[in-house]
Amino acid sequence: MINEIKVGKNNLLVREVAKLASRYGVIIGEKRLWNILREWGLIFKNSTEPKQCGIDRGYFIVIEGFAQNGQYRFPFYTTRVTPKGQEYIINRMRLMDSEEFIIED
Numbered sequence: 570m571i572n573e574i575k576v577g578k579n580n581l582l583v584r585e586v587a588k589l590a591s592r593y594g595v596i597i598g599e600k601r602l603w604n605i606l607r608e609w610g611l612i613f614k615n616s617t618e619p620k621q622c623g624i625d626r627g628y629f630i631v632i633e634g635f636a637q638n639g640q641y642r643f644p645f646y647t648t649r650v651t652p653k654g655q656e657y658i659i660n661r662m663r664l665m666d667s668e669e670f671i672i673e674d
Contacts, residue, residue, distance in 0.1 A: 580630055580649035583617075586658060595662045605662070617648050628654030 581589065583606070584599040591597070597605075606612040611623040619629035632647040650658065 578652060580651050581655060582647070582649060586650045586655055589655060590659050590662060593659055593663065595659065597662065602658075606658070609661075612648075618646065619648055623654070626653075626657075627651055628657055 583602055587597050587599045587602045590602070603612065603617065607614055610620065611628065612619055619631065623629045624631070628651060630649050630651060632649060634645050634647070635642055636645055637643075
């Protein structure tokens with residue numbers, strides 16, 4: 570069951586991890602997944618920025634980019650889930666007995 574989870578080699582957006590989880594019987598949307606990651610203490614409250622512990626464990630990476638609006642240039646950050654993080658998140662959700670999401674067999 571859980572040992573059969575195979576993740577890609579790519580770092581994915583949280584929205585893509587939610588879609589990937591549905592292939593393994595965990596029906597969850599992007600917003601609920603963000604909330605669960607916050608409950609687990611991996612993401613800062615009211616943010617999409619991962620905490621240092623999630624980065625240190627190898628679950629997340631942060632991609633930095635720059636956008637330009639007229640003369641102004643400002644940085645933006647995108648949180649991505651590593652293959653190790655994808656496996657951890659899906660396994661942990663499958664083990665939870667929670668009504669946050671529906672587990673299909």
